[in-house]
Amino acid sequence: MKKYLLLFLVTGFLFISCKNDDNIFPEEVKTAADYPAQHFMYQVMNEWYFWQADVHNLADDKFGGSNDPDYISFLASESNPSDFFYNDLAYNHKESVGDNASATDRFSIAVENYKDLVNSLQGISSSNGLEFNLYRASNNDIFGVVTYILPDSDASAKDIARGDVFNGVDGQALTDSNLGDLLFGDNASYTLNMADFSGDSVIGNGKEVALTKIENFSENPIHINKIIEQNGKKIGYLMYNSFLAAYDDQLNTVFGEFKAENIDELILDFRYNGGGRVTSAIQMASAVYGTETDQLFLRARYNNKKMAILAGDDNFTDKTFDSKIDLNTLNLKKVYIIATDRTASSSELVMNGLAPYVDVVHIGEVTVGKSEFSNTFVDDPDPSTGYFYTGNNDSNINPNNQWGIQPLLGKNENADGFSDYENGLIPDYEIPEDIENLGMLGDVDEPLLALTLSVISGNTAKRNFNHGSFSKSFAHSRIFSLTNNSMVMDGLLKPLKSEN
Template structure:
């Protein structure tokens, strides 16, 4: 399963030092010497970002600043000036190095919506491992009729969190924080600020309005909180069939063995059908997605699951084996034998929160399995990424054990998009989302209890399995589009991370 990209020659990808011009006039001597004191090392974050993006960035050929003939080496005065052009490395990354022309062309495919730069790489790494500062309340945010005030609806509560011990549950509504009414202009500071403690002011639906009910819920964020992505797993018996149900909220490597155990239980019970609930799953590690797909379809290690497509520079130095990954028969890290169900059909609940590795499972299985998509249009992210830090010895890859080798003067980490994953049929063009076979948005006034057979999305899926699909009657508010959710500012929201599948570049001198 593990593929290795070809090594690149230093002459092809690393700057070559240029000879300085010693022919200067005496009266210009002082000024030139002062300029020569500035080198790429004086801008470590910007230099690191450029080196990575020039090699790996998927849209490298489309960003003028990343053109291979743009600069004449790391000592080129124009290169130094370019590095110095933005004092804030974040501005340098997003303004000067990423491809973002959606506004001009009106096409999501012509925009990088997901590359990330963060000042402390450890925050990025923790986020990818499901570790964050959290009070445990997951929610969606909605606008009101005046388009100023907003309200939130709780979607689920994380087990073992602060909220799990409080009187708050799925379906509860709030319209204020610390006594302040939530609005379009203040919700970011109130809900996503640095405050470790806040109090939610709860509310109720009243006709077409949301009215405060004087109830308050005080919450405290737990630092380094770790979320188990396996939220619910159970077997539902219906009409003589055993149906496995798994609500899985993120593809996290630390829980791969536990995920394998869940599929082992399904296999031991000889289930007839499987429902995967990805409605709130924004993605994660690709190797975990490969494991999930293999657990559904089979350990057919000779059959292609995904093909990675990088920029032209990478592809020109790659062979098929370098960019292809088949189904697997073991977990990725522990190499435990994989439990598989060998199914020909799978039912997947997916919504506008479903992205990246979740979509990869759906798209990757499509050539082999009848994937029945219940819910809503998904996010539409076929691009994958990787984590990079300022450690040239690994080709700037974060390996998990090179923390001591990272430049102490530059702790920035970046997670740029490196390419697209396509399925065995060569399909990856779903930037506008994967379309459901049976459409049903969540009803904010009737969310139901997750995992219960009368929860609307699960109930619809069960009715499809039974062949008694019923029409759904929803009130107008059910179709109100959410404009934000509790993970919207997560560093790795909608991530598809290829760690473990790429070999760090190493120069040959």
């Protein structure tokens, strides 16, 4: 009996000892550092996001700081940082196309590798040079129409041009379920199956065009610049497809040429311009109107936190922003702008910002409707940068978190205080592109340019413009671009206002 009692005591002692040993290794306590991407995203969005006050999760009294267990649990609630950003931080964000897009935040983005975001903002991407719109035929078949070809790209050396039609890729007919992978996937090369219009249908014609992407391809946004002489007038024509800093000096040269030729009128073609750098937009507007550095071009509206401490006014400029070269200006009182449902952000900023000073004659379609601006943030919490990507802080970015985010920080008003064009800017002369008769860009008979020239000459009533038999496009080649419809408030966040 004593043996059994002793065995029981020994067993109990060992059990208690094991329990005590468990306490030596308590469960690991998680911190914000265990969720670097989510922590970084929250800190930026709580401080800078335009709709911070409207997002329950971003409320200043929601958590008790970075060590609050509820905050740590919130960071851990989404294992995928992308889901965390879009589902828990962005205001009613919907990743969608066209009419199904959210009426609030349609444009904030999060990218796993911030370098992809930075390159895209600089016009650098992996591209074969093919630009196109996608449509549906009467039988619901999907097809694409080439809108333009980027110079010096792979497509520029192939037998394919504006107005050409395709309805398949690599022998597969385009469908809703496969077009993402076929046209917008990671494949470096693909072969287009070309087609022809046949009434209100599209029929394959057996022709094939093989295209290959060029890594780190850089697009020059100055697609066409020329002078058109009509009825004794010299008319400057500039097709400009993106507001990119690297081409500001070249853009200034173009305006210098227009000025030297003493042009009478100016046409800016923004039909495919989805936006870009705000400073480049200010330069463009100043080149049109004048270097009136004492006159307001835009007033930025931030969230309530930032409105109290940031100066939001930016005037016209008399120099290029980076190289500080004297700006060539035309001092015009009227400008003609071709803009469509592909025209957004910084393009709309130029149109809206010029409106209080210049008669802006809009030819084309209702624009996208984006008055909000953004900036690029990375996980570098240095107080001197405040998580901003500066272009010089790559070595300081958290090696455990390479995510970059481009959230909306506010809205830009013009000098009249107007910024409410979420439904787009309305054309004075409406004309969509007719995909069966696109014409050659820059040619005087190209339908949108022809109408613009007719408006200038006063002969619009004498021309007949066909609007085409197909419905509007539902997507285009830039729809999944990281910076499609961007308005980047680069270098314009002013120092803190004096508290006196």
